[in-house]
Amino acid sequence: MNAVFTHGCFTGYRQTLPYAARVSHYVDSEVGRLGTVLLHRPGPELARLTPRNNDSLLFDAIPWVGRAQEEHDAFAAALRQHGVEVLYLTDLLTETLAVPDARAELTDEVLSSPRLGDSLRARVAAHLAYLDPAALTGVLVAGLAHEELRLGRDRRGGLVYTLMDRHDFVIDPLPNLLFTRDSSLWIGDRVGVTSLAMPARRRETTLTDAIYRHHPRFAGTEFVYRPGLEPLEGGDVLLLAPGVLAVGVGERTTPAGAERLARQVFAAGLAHTILVVPIAQERATMHLDTICTMVDADAVLMYPNVASSLSAYTVIAGADGEDPRVDGPAPFLRAAADAMDLDRLRVIDTGLDPVTAEREQWDDGNNTLAIAPRLCVGYERNVETNAQLERAGIELIPIASSELGSGRGGPRCMSCPLLREQGRAPS
Helix, strand or coil, X not given: CEEEEECCEEEEEECCCCHHHCCCCEECCCCCCEEEEEECCCCHHHHCCCCCCCCCCCCCCCCCHHHHHHHHHHHHXXXXXXXXXXXXXXXXXXXXXXXXXXXXHHHHHHXXXXXXXXXXXXXXXXXXXXXXHHHHHHHHHHCEEXXXXXXXXXXXXXXXXXXXXXXXXXXXXXHHHHCHHHHEEEEECEEEECXXXXXXXXXXXXXXXHHHHHCHHHCCCEEEECCCCCCECHHHEEEEECCEEEEEECCCCCHHHHHHHHHHHHHCCCCCEEEEEECCCCHHHCCHHHCEEEEECCEEEECHHHHCCCEEEEEECCHHXXXXXXXXXEEHHHHHHHHCCCCCCEEEECCCCHHHHHHHHHCCCCCCEEEECCEEEEECCCHHHHHHHHHCCCEEEEECCCCHHHHCCCCCCCCEEEEECCCCCCC
16 A cells, blocks of 8 residues: 655545655666655745854854745756756655654654653654644754744643743754755665764655655665764765775765665665765865766866875775775875776866865865766856856856855755666666
């Protein structure tokens, strides 16, 4: 028996073919023609950002929400114009919350917060129970402010509620949900729901995990990573080629997370080589995809300040249950080319001079999303980087980023590919 959804609304259950029998999800590279992508259109959660909380919620500025939505809509439209199916996380979440087990699970997760206390927990439970799936999605994404909580006739919320500032959140918002790449990634036909390092983002993966486990579109999906394992974020994982992954280790992904992913991927037969790449633990280089992204099967867009110094450890599956073998370090570009069976990896620089390169790297000039080989989306503000791409034969689709960029993430960060045209199988 499967849930039935009509125009995004739950209409009951009927006997039908499994959704998964009609929808396939598979990603084995960064540049195979993009078929389906998961986005999150920014909404009220961004309006929760203030000068008091933007640092703790990991934003560098207070975005203009309406303009951010316009920019994101243009991003989605550009993808659709190139034949990409665009799914929205909130639509999937609303449909998922129509499944009773999923609703109970996500509600219990919010109520388990130790900062609520028993009295406030009971009030929040009553508030959430009143909401339909769409309204509950709104609360889980945009949070619940102190003044928005329904208290009942006695108007009492208990000691915890009484001592909260009226501007505090009973349930915190998730403004970084915009960056769908971080909370999940697909490797072959399996999904990895990651383990986010920053406390402000950890609830994101509970929403994503519930969607993949309960929404009928993903029925039967197998997992290669789950929340609660060692810290690992999707922005640190590049699918360089079928069977070859690069994993950045730095501010967000730990060496233990990289090792765990390697073990899981090798056990599932999804790759033969993983390059573990140490990166600086800085805001400007929080993920590997802030330093480099693939724009063709043999070409990488890369921050020139690190191109020559970036190194990699090559991890290969052990034989007969032995631990994975670790070799290196070696220069990243050489190790990547060897693993990808290339003579060399073409490098396109971010900017020509050091100052421009640094500015455009900060503005996510390296963080492009490939729609197909030699076709990618990038922020229009990175004028020199975009010119470099075009000179190298890469067609660029420019999108505005005056507000989207305030959370430090580009088109790759804002997208989770669910389906790409397949390359050759791992050897």
